[in-house]
Amino acid sequence: MINSTQYAPIYIPTLCRDRHFILGVESLKKNGWAKYTDVYIGLDYPAKETHWNGYRKICDYLENGDFSIFASFNVIKRTNNIGSLANIDTMRDLLMKKYNRWIMAEDDIEFAPVFLEYMNKCLDYFEDDPDVFAVNGYAYPVSYVHSEGSNVIKQYATVSEWGIGYWKKKYLKALHRIENGYLRKRFRYADRSGILESMVKSRRYDYINYALSGNDDPLYTHMVDVSMGIYCNLTNKCVISPIISKTRNHGFDGTGLYCEKIENATGKHSMDLAYEKQSIDESKSIEIIPDQQESFEENKRILGAFLHEPPERERKIRAMYTAYRLIGQKNCSRIYKTLKNLKTRIFGEVDRSSY
Numbered sequence: 578m579i580n581s582t583q584y585a586p587i588y589i590p591t592l593c594r595d596r597h598f599i600l601g602v603e604s605l606k607k608n609g610w611a612k613y614t615d616v617y618i619g620l621d622y623p624a625k626e627t628h629w630n631g632y633r634k635i636c637d638y639l640e641n642g643d644f645s646i647f648a649s650f651n652v653i654k655r656t657n658n659i660g661s662l663a664n665i666d667t668m669r670d671l672l673m674k675k676y677n678r679w680i681m682a683e684d685d686i687e688f689a690p691v692f693l694e695y696m697n698k699c700l701d702y703f704e705d706d707p708d709v710f711a712v713n714g715y716a717y718p719v720s721y722v723h724s725e726g727s728n729v730i731k732q733y734a735t736v737s738e739w740g741i742g743y744w745k746k747k748y749l750k751a752l753h754r755i756e757n758g759y760l761r762k763r764f765r766y767a768d769r770s771g772i773l774e775s776m777v778k779s780r781r782y783d784y785i786n787y788a789l790s791g792n793d794d795p796l797y798t799h800m801v802d803v804s805m806g807i808y809c810n811l812t813n814k815c816v817i818s819p820i821i822s823k824t825r826n827h828g829f830d831g832t833g834l835y836c837e838k839i840e841n842a843t844g845k846h847s848m849d850l851a852y853e854k855q856s857i858d859e860s861k862s863i864e865i866i867p868d869q870q871e872s873f874e875e876n877k878r879i880l881g882a883f884l885h886e887p888p889e890r891e892r893k894i895r896a897m898y899t900a901y902r903l904i905g906q907k908n909c910s911r912i913y914k915t916l917k918n919l920k921t922r923i924f925g926e927v928d929r930s931s932y
Contacts, residue, residue: 688740
């Protein structure tokens with residue numbers, strides 16, 4: 578049993594996706610370790626008319642629901658719309674004043690009954706391992722290579738915010754670097770050293786897109802799954818992932834900020850998967866049994882093959898990388914910025930006010 582002072586709180590940012598959010602909190606109630614857990618909800622304020630219906634349903638649920646099963650249940654309601662990233666960051670800063678570890682999950686996540694126990698035990702087990710940056714609750718439905726009987730692996734390929742646990746000390750080091758341009762500054766080194774080529778294709782393409790675009794996209798300047806995945810590759814840090822997923826994502830229905838709508842999925846790759854039907858761990862309790870085989874490269878290839886990249890994005894990234902080789906990083910960024918500003922003037926900004 579973990580010392581009671583070490584139980585990690587969980588925070589969930591939300592706005593108007595009432596069906597997903599309520600499903601997630603109700604599934605969290607079914608966790609055996611809910612009684613040890615402080616829950617924090619960051620409820621943003623509507624930015625447009627289409628937000629109000631879901632927002633009101635969430636307010637009604639939070640005002641009238643029974644959350645006594647948790648150690649505490651805390652709701653921070655915003656009085657104006659601050660956006661998804663600020664909603665996450667301000668809640669994180671609040672928790673760091675009180676806790677040395679925490680769990681974060683997006684508001685479209687359903688939790689396995691063992692999720693909180695799994696996360697807390699992993700945060701306890703791997704805290705002093707200098708190679709481990711964070712703990713994933715989600716796992717793609719791929720057949721990882723691992724030692725018999727183990728239920729968690731170390732992997733260097735991806736970081737997932739579909740239920741993730743952090744330690745304050747490790748997080749702050751990464752936060753300082755990412756917010757101060759570490760990723761862009763290290764691009765030439767990553768390219769020349771072979772680190773760039775060693776990344777799974779989707780993360781490599783993310784990195785090329787950011788480093789050569791010259792734009793400060795929050796996907797790369799804030800602590801989100803994309804930037805943290807690149808950071809882990811650059812610093813040779815790994816993430817703990819379960820063999821069987823402890824969370825299920827319900828956001829591939831067109832309601833979220835970044836997840837595309839997936840219909841008629843066959844499960845061949847990451848953009849052809851019925852995520853809302855993915856099997857998750859139905860166990861009632863768990864003991865952490867780490868993988869002893871550590872087949873890092875083989876597991877990276879397995880996951881990389883499952884993560885899908887649309888052909889049009891592949892063409893774009895190849896063109897950007899070719900231009901970089903010919904004219905350098907700064908000139909590449911200047912050209913890209915000019916084209917992006919022209920596109921914005923013609924078509925306007927992309928709406929990121931929902932969740």
